[in-house]
Amino acid sequence: MQSLSTLAPQGLWTWFNTICSIPHPSKHELALRDHIQQWADEQGLATQLDQVGNLIIRKPATPGLEHLKGVILQAHLDMVPQKNSETEHDFVTDPIRPRIDGDWVLATGTTLGADNGIGMASALAVLADERIEHGPLEVLLTIDEEAGMTGAFGLEAGLLKGDILINTDSEEEGEVYMGCAGGIDVELTLPTPRSPIKAGFETFTLALTGLKGGHSGVDIHLGRGNANKLLSRFLFGHAEALGLQLISLSGGTLRNAITREAFATVAIDPARRDQLAELMAHYQSLLNQELGGVEYPIEFALQPAEGAADAINPEAQRQLLALIHAAPNGVIRMSDAFPGVVETSVNMGVVETVEEQVKVLCLIRSTVDSGRSMVENMLAALAQLAGAQYQASGAYPGWNPDPSSPVMQVVRETYQGLFGKLPNIQVIHAGLECGLFKEPYPQLDMVSIGPTIQFPHSPDEKVNIPSVEKYWQLLLAVLKAVPSK
Template identity: 60%
Template structure:
């Protein structure tokens, strides 16, 4: 990773190299938090850890800018822990193996954590600097953004002193975000009843793999395959004609990542084994044709395994496959107000088989509350039909755009002055924390910017080096232009 510290801008990349060395999956940010607190105190900075675990670090204005409006630069500390199936990596212990590939920084078989590590690095680099001009400055680093926005939910009124918040969690250079989707988690829980497996059956593992996955908000409109849905489709279509019996099914690992892999252990009568193999081959051909553009490397494979002692009983299997196959997934509706932006979506993210039940986790996103509520009611109706328990939790609001935002105008004009082109003012179909910050800080003016990050929430995640430099240049120029506080 010594390559990283040689990249420009060096202050930012040197911080990112340090961050990559400290494990920080969601809910395991303590080591990084302590490192940052120790560093901030050694620099004489005011640092506060609130009751939730968020960090607030304050730095006085540089000389001559004491009268400017206060700015909060905000990022989240945690990262999404995703690894390829053949990669051995403990996200709670092992550093991220980042490397440079041309104009991109990537990771070796895992998520990179550029989301939101680059934004965090920029904030810490500004805190460390002695030659960057800025008014009164606070850095807010939240916890657990990726797994529930716990930090944003826990932020209390009166802690922040700033007038303007710059969120650094956007992922496309040249776009300025002034609004985002809200969301809610949904779970189906089905009781699991088992019965003995027929002794003359044969057992196989069905595996969907090779998919790109990605961020369930940013990438949901790209038509990528959802491993859970693709596996459920095959099982639903062939359970009866081939007499398939499920013994286990798992898929995905995070409700906010499009699942790349899913597996099912099945049993089938010996005289149906050849028909099963043919059906698997035919289905792979269908998927490769359907996903030729969005997910050309999809693979559907069959491998023999030892015969399990038990399998799902008929009622359990019927209910489960009905839920999985009928559950909406992907884009539900595109926005009428913001052209090209998804309004409402659902990601069927995780399937887990436990000893006495099966749990299916979904994430619903929407720019409007009524769109979110409509999908929730559809899932509730599906749960009634399938006799499954459906629960909704962790609802968070969207961030309503403000066309009169002063800081948005400053960022827009600054970008145009630097690059001599208009930036794109956008609303993002992802859960930026700004929507939650608006509750305790309703008058705070907010905007979100960032470099280009491709394939976040997947092991293909990569950040463009040139755009990191552009983001850094824009951020520093914006800090210089913050107006005097009335």
């Protein structure tokens, strides 16, 4: 298998290979952070850990460039852990195994961690290479971005000395981001008291699998199916007529990933098993007709399951299926200010049965506070109608665009000089940490750039090799073109 170290730029890809070799899912990124800190200490670079565990590394300016404004290269340490159900992989203990496929690098059956591993690798490669010219440099590596932005929330004022922050978490080469959406988590908890399963009923699991999933921000406009919503659609339409007793419902593991697989364990009269199988086969065919342009072939299978003593009682079952089926999901509104960009969306990322209750976790994103509030209230209203508990948490601000940003102008002109065309200046419908950095560092001039990464937050995640080289060229040229203090 071709090694990543054969790719250009070699320093960046060598670092990315190292990052892949050290498990670093959200909440478990400290081994990687400590490895990087040890390396930096060995290089004689100044390092600092802040109160929440973010790592800051400082490198003096190239001799003669001390007059340039200080630059902070920023990336997050953690990656999204997503795998296909048939893939055996423990993200806490097993390394990611990247492979080259044509112009792409990807993993097999798991997320790759190019989000934000490539950006992190680029920052570390700059630190490692004495030939790269730059002014005063800091590298900020934050923790837990994907699962709550803990590092960005906890960043203290006064630690960073730079004037310009370059966020490396964008995922489309040729686009330069000057703003992003804010977001909030909403959890709906519905009580689901139990009642005995009828005598003679058989137990099965309805498994809806094969969807692509993806990032609930940058992929939400693609029209992909959400397994939680698709499964609830079937159950809402047929459970009562079939006399199904719902034992449990589950789907998804992360609020910021579009759900790829969902499962319902049910009890049914054996006399109606064939009817259920026929309806499922028809529904599978229907879904593949509806979503065939954006999805792989979707599979909807009936699998034997262990018997159970009880199931959700009929009234709670009706409320639950109605709640999930009625809840909004996907794009709510497109932006007028930025054509082609999603303004407001919601993703039903997780459905989980926990004893006598079912939890539904959604992530709302919006570049407009009123849009976010509108969807919050929609979910609160549904919870009220269904008798569910509503809880909103983890709100983070968007990053408001600054059209007069000096670093934006530098990036724009540098890109045009390198590649003979202007980049697309854009706002991203995803949660970058930049909005949170503005609170302790209101004067920071910020921009976000990156290579082309497709299908982040899903096992299909891959990064385009030629785009990484162009991103690297742009990054080095911008570091040299930074204005004087």
